[in-house]
Amino acid sequence: MSPDPPVEAGRLSRRPRRGRLKVFLGMSPGVGKTYEMLRAARRRKAEGGDVVVGVVETHGRKETESLLRGLEVMARRPIEHRDRTLLEFDIDGAIARRPELLLVDEYAHSNAPGSRHPKRWQDVEEILDAGIDVWTTLNVQHLESLSDVVLRITGVRQREAVPDSALSRADDIEVVDITPEELRKRLEEGKVYVPETARLASQNFFRIENLTALRELALRRAAQTVDDQLVATLRERGVQGPWAAGERVLVLIGGDGMAGMLVRTGRRMSDMMMDAPWTVATVDRPSSASGDVGRAQRLAEAFKLAEQLGGRTVLLTGDDVVRTVSDYAHRNNITQIVLGRSVVTGWRARFSEVFGRSLAAELLRAARGVAIHVVTDAATPDTPASRPAVPAGERLWDGRGYAIGAAFVAFATGLALLLDRSFERVDLGVLYLSAVLAAGVLYGLRPALAAATAAFLVYNFLFLEPRYSFAIGSPTDFLTLFVFWAVATVTGVLAGRVREQARRAQRRASAVSALLVASQSLSAAEDRGTAARVLAEQTAAAAGARAVVLLPEGEDIAVAALAPLKAGATEPPHTLSPADMAAARWAWERGEAAGHGTGTLPQTRWTFRPLNGVRKRSGVAGVEAAALAPGSDEERLALAVMDQGAVALERAELAGQALETETLRRTDRFRGALMNSVSHDLRTPLSTVLGSATTLIDYGETLKPEVRADLLTSIREEAERLNRYVGDLLDMTRLEGGGLNVKADWTDVRDVLNAAAERVSWRLGTRDLTRDFPADLSLVMLDQGLLEQAVVNILENAIAYSPDGSRIELAAYEDRGSVVISIEDEGRGIPTAELERVFDKFRRMDEPSDRSQGAGLGLAIAKGFVEAMNGRIAAASPIHGDLGTRVLISLPKAIATHHQLL
Structure with missing residues (x-):
């Protein structure tokens, strides 16, 4: 179990420090581990420590039960299983109680079905992660890497095991040791088991030689842990010296029954070499056909065991096994290679021979500076029951191959009979050889061998002397039989390899295509919801089962997508x-x-895996139970899709955050410009209104009538200017906030333009506003109020930037698809570089010709209103030499006008 990755800040509370683990290690039951643990706990309790007994098994021993007095003992959690109530350790209760020290007996115990974890050592891991110190007990025979050794010593296979990696993380190990003679004496006194059980145990497991060997294993394991702690301390302090960490172990496994044994051997070698890094590898040969359908399952189980024991796993690919292994060993500084030689017979020995003596010999010749360790299997040859069953599809295919092979032989026989009657001295064996060759090419080794046997028998019976007899008349006939079988063997083997390579190539091509489709689909996802839906669909397609994706939602996670949906959903x-x-x-x-x-x-019904992106965890993906065989191509494809999905979810989340950031940035810019406008553009008219009003109040009676009239005019003009500012700000707020409501109706644009011209007429001064409208103009579906305000804003902008005495032209015309409004002035024009930005918010020309220039929102509002009515707006400048600006508004027609009607 690897250390937990950091959890995202802000979502979960900070995890407390990991608790300390102390293991009371013994060589066998009855040495007094629980007794010694309780004695130490009582001493800690007497010193003022907060000690709680989570679970302790006394096995009816009175001296052990007496030590529980005065200690707080937690109640166990009942679990219903097969109409029985089982009492198990209460993890949640222990975490809620949070004592300083928790006693959890029997580290290797298997929990009842329905528990959160199948093993008690996993319960302890969760308690330690919660920051609670734990004391526990363990017998050395329950270590996973020693199960094979214990089996050979005692003849008993342990059903409960603890990964060595779990014990390696223990902060303290205390060996509870007594001599084998003293333990047998305790057994005879009934302090370990009841009398009848003790008598049987003393004759089997508790023999002197067994206990001595187990005692040695326990002491060695404790010494190894002490040595590991010493090395870690020296490294932390920077003490120089030769470290055994330079040793690296590579364990080669195949798909046979020795895989688990080799993995455990690799772990033991790692321990003996001061916890040297070790890797478990297998070589996938693309050119070889895999006849063992259980190979992938056994390899997956071995890889899983290796990970539990703290090793790495790797899949090597190459036809040349020796070169592939040697290259990997050279690249990764491997110093020790472990491989096995099992006792297998029959055609299945082909794979074992590659990983057996011949491979070891080749590695010895090829390797330099590497030690080769060959592990032999003392087990008996595989029995028929232990051999993997051939799938039904393979049996049907073989039956078809045999039938077609027989048909080839029958066809060759008919042709041979015809040729034998028509010609003399014809080599009829070539016909049967062709039939055998065809059977081998099309259907492989076994149908080819069957066809070769049938061809020889028929050929011998019908065409060799003595005819119509199976007797072999000459040594040449033996040569014929040998040639038939040789051709059948060679073609069958080659055809099998070709078919297997074709299948693998097809599977890999399918996997690559599936990954490409998944990558393209996930890359096209614009948000997390779409990415989750695509990921669920692609994972379901890869696994061939239902898949679900859960994404964070507040402090929890929730289902975001599930595929495939049920019919009709x-x-x-x-x-x-x-x-x-x-x-x-x-x-x-x-x-x-x-x-x-x-x-x-x-x-549970699902297998859930975290979706770890590049920077953090994006969510969780689940696949329906038992859908993926461990180590299968489908599992690897599904995991690859999940990895892509994790990155896609993270990318979608980052894109959403970027969009939100951009929105906030634009909002801040608008807010800053708005505050700048309010602070500058509103202060001037307010000062003018305030000054004029104060003058009228203080000196109204003494002022001349024309002065009073001028002050009142100034108040009115500046108030109207303020009104325009406020109106522009309100209009822009409606545009920015999406609150603009367009009320379209059939409208004559000329009426709107006349109304807009009337609204600005009082501001023209000496300027001349001309109108150029056609006699007939098509009606347009638009919002009259929005169009009038847009035209007013453009006219006011033209007035502000055109000199007195100049001309402003307001015109309208139409083409086939739209009605066009043109507003043209004779001002100083707009620089070409500014044309693209003239409709931006708060964009104003320098040195305005009129103090009534606005806040720079008029044209931006006009653009927003026109586009809200599906129209277009553009500016052109200059139009009269170096002067003048023309603003065009194009409003679409509902139905295009025929060109002959224009």
Whole structure:
């Protein structure tokens, strides 16, 4: 179990420091591990420590039960299983109680079905992660890497095992040791088992030689842990010296029964070499056909065992096994190579021979500076029951091959009979050889061998002397039989390899295509919801089963997508069962796989895996239980799709954050420009209104009538200017906030233009506003109020930037598809570089010719209103030499006008 990755800040509370683990290690039951643990706990309690007994098994021993007095003992959690109530350790109660020290007996105990974890050592891991110190007990025979050794010593295979990596993380190990003679004496006194059980145990497991060997294993393991702690301390302090960490172990396994044994051997070698890094590898030969359908399953189990024991796993690919292994060993500084030689017979020995004596010999010749360790299997040859069954599809295919091979032989026989009657001295064996060759090319080795046997028998019976007899008349006939069988063998083997290579190439091409489709689909996802839906669909397609994706939602996670949907369903269900959600939350919070087939909540219907992106965890993906065979191509493809999906979800989230950031940036710019406008453009008219009003109040009676009239005019003009500012700001707020409501109706644009001209007439001064409208103009569907305000804003802009005495032209005309409004002035024009930005918010020309120039929102508002009515607006300048500006508004017609009607 790898250390937990960091959890995203702000979503979960900061995890407390990891608790300390102390293991009381013994060589066998009865040495007094629980007794010694309770004695030490009572001393800690007497010193004022907060000590709680989570679970302790006394096995009816009175001296052990007496030590529980005065200690707080937690109640166990009942679990119903097969109409029985089983009492198990209460993890949640222990975490809620949070003592300083928790006693959890029997580290290797298997929990009852329905528990959160199948093993008690996993319960302890969760307690330690919660920051609680734990003391526990363990017998050395329960270590996973020693199970084969213990089996050979005692003849008993242990059903309960603890990964060595779990023990390696222990902060303290205390060996509870007594001599084998003293332990047997305790056994005879009934202090270990009841009398009848003790008598049987003393004759079997508790023999002197067994106990001595187990005692040595326990002491060696404790010494190894002490040595590891010493090395770690020296490294932390920077003490120089030769470190055994330079040793690196490579374990080569195949798909046979020795895989687990080799993995455990590699772990033991790593321990003996001061915890040297070790890797478990297998070589996938693309050119060889795999006849063992259980190979992938056995390899997956071996890889899983290696990961539990703390090793790495790698899949090597290459036809030249020796060169592939040698290259990997050279690149990764491997110093020790472990491989096995099992006792197998028959055609299945072909794969074992590659990984057996011949491979070791070749590695010895090719390797330089590498030690080769060959592990032999003392087990008996495989029995028929242990051999993997051939799938039904293969049996049907073989039956078809045999039948067609027989048909080839029958056809060759008919042709041979015809040629034998028509010609003399014809080599009829070539016909049968062709039939055997065809059977081998099309259907492989076994049908080819069957066809060769049938061809020889028929050929011998019908055409060789003595005819119509199976007797072999000459040594040449033996040569014929040998040639038939040789051709059948060679063609069958070659055809099998070619077909297997074709199948693998097809599977790889399919996998690459599926990954390409998944990558393209995930890359096109614009948001997290779409990415989650695509990921669920692609994972379901890769796994051939239902898939679900859960994304964070507040402090929890929730179902975001599920595929494929049930028939008739349009939306995925947004709930899973409580057990399934518990497994999904575990995968999300711990960054570990949970659910079916894992060590956490394995009784659920789904297998959940965290989606770890480049920077953080994006969500959780689940596949329906038992859908993926461990180590299969489907599993690797589904995992690859999940990895792509994690990155896609992270990218979609980052894109959303970028869009939100851009929106906030634009809002800040608008807010800053608005405040700048309010602070500058509103202060001037307010000062003018305030000054004029104060003068009229203080000196109204003494002022001349014309002065009073001028002050009142100034108040009115500046108030109207303020009104325009406020109106522009309100209009821009409607545009920015999406609150603009367009009320379209059939409208004569000429009426709108006349109304707009009347509204600005009082501001023209000495300027001349001309109107050029056609006699007939098509009606347009638009909002009269929005168009009038847009035209007013453009006219006011033209007035502000054109000199007195100049001309402003307001015109309208139409083409086939639209009605066009043109507003043209004779001002100083707009620089070409500014044309593209003239409709931006708060964009104003320098040195205005009129103090009534606005806040720079008029043209931006006009553009927003026109585009809200599906129109277009543009500016052109200059138009009269170096002067003048023309603004064009194009409003689309509902139906295009025929060119002959224009």
